[in-house]
Amino acid sequence: MSESPSPSLHEASPEASTSPLDNIVIVLSGTQHPGNIGSAARAMMTMGLMQLRLVNPHRFPHEQATAMASGAQSVLDSAQLFESLEAAVADCAFVVGSSSRRRYLGDEPLSPAETASVLLETAGAAESAAPVALVFGCERTGLTAEELDRCHRLTTIPSNPVYPSLNLAAAVQLLCWELRRAAIAPPKISLKEDPGYMNGRFGPPTAEQMEQFYEHLERVLLGTGFLDPRNPRLLTRRLRQLFNRARPDTNELNILRGILKSVERPKKRTPRVKPGPAAGPEAGG
Template sequence: MLQNIRIILINTFHPGNIGSAARAMKTMGLIDLCLVSPKRFPASEANSMAAGALDVLEKARLFDTLDEAIADCSLVIGTSARTRTHSFSRPMLSAEQCAAQLLSESRQSPVALVFGQETMGLTNSELEKCHFHTSIDANPDYPVLNVASAIQILCYEIHKASLKSDCADNNEKPEQEYPLIKELELFYEHLETTLTDIDFIIQQHPGLVMTRLRRFFNRARPEVKELNMLRGILVAAQKTAKKNS
């Protein structure tokens, strides 16, 4: 299961943090490191900070966008101290809940834990691509963690959760089968096209309709069969709209 848990770093500024991430991962049994548009990589600073985790560092995969890095994942959790974006509250998990969710769903398909740039964290648009957000409880007067420390803490929670898992259950897949991110993105494209075709969305003034609907479906988390049913409804709606036009 740990092999299916992906740690993603976006726009990492200092290569030393990439090396520290690799080291934090290896100490907790995680091996899948993905980098989205790092400022400098490969770099000697990354190698130095990785210490005995050069194997994780050398196998790190590079992506141009977050969409590419999470396309084959069924669950994406973003790290953020913020609980609201675009005036919408976001589904939040504690560090322990985050670890348990990742571990459980990694039995089915790849899952991802995403970290933003050191100074900015994840952007609103990146957070919108996550099913859940997670944060680390810290001193409310100074809740500041550098990215390497945050990665170490959350990787430890994942490792701890894996030790608690019952061996007999580890070979069982969860009953729910969730769609991959790339399948959800195709659904969102289909949904937006359909809503435009029936004049629910006005192209010149789209407002926040799709943002709200993305948040709704991310929270609802339709299963594969349910998503296929929704796609069928959209097809039927488009056919009816064409007949009546």
């Protein structure tokens, strides 16, 4: 009697049903070695993450990627290719970049556990709308300064400071494990995070919507003279970090855009006059 074929990893995975993990994408930017793409795909699939996006890989598709995927071919087959990180995360509500590079602007990097928590929280709130992204740079140089600016927050794996070198696929595996570990914990759901509450008005905006806001903000600041066009870089980066830290929801972002529009095209409004006290009999004498 012949045995029936065993199910594939994807078929056997509990993530076949709806899960916040389904709304998380892994982005690899400028990957140099195709084997690392395959190994990353394998690391993803073992933790239940299936969405891979590739930004300008040096060689893909490639037989080394297929070989190193070791059964996770479905992740490679469905991988999406992009020409820039901006395009790859344009539809994402929250973006975390993985980097070992020390930065002197912005917040302290998130720990892997904190990264998993915030990504799953946002993915759960946006599961009917926008995905969230975890981004990794190329093996040799990591994410560029411009790519880091596209991330809402950064995360760092606390490796040995004497020898911090970590293989790309190993970094993907560690952070994907943190995501899975957090995903199987009891969920924390608030009313505001419910995608059905108030027709999603309080959901997180996409990265594209945030970029439109930053462009609008810069245009207004240039118009008022607050921003010096000869040296705008430091101010605009600090403003990005401020709003990335604040994480305004869609409703709040619309309010901010409305404020900017009112600066561009001020409206004259008649002040509301408060009624005075009712007239009474005069005091006689």
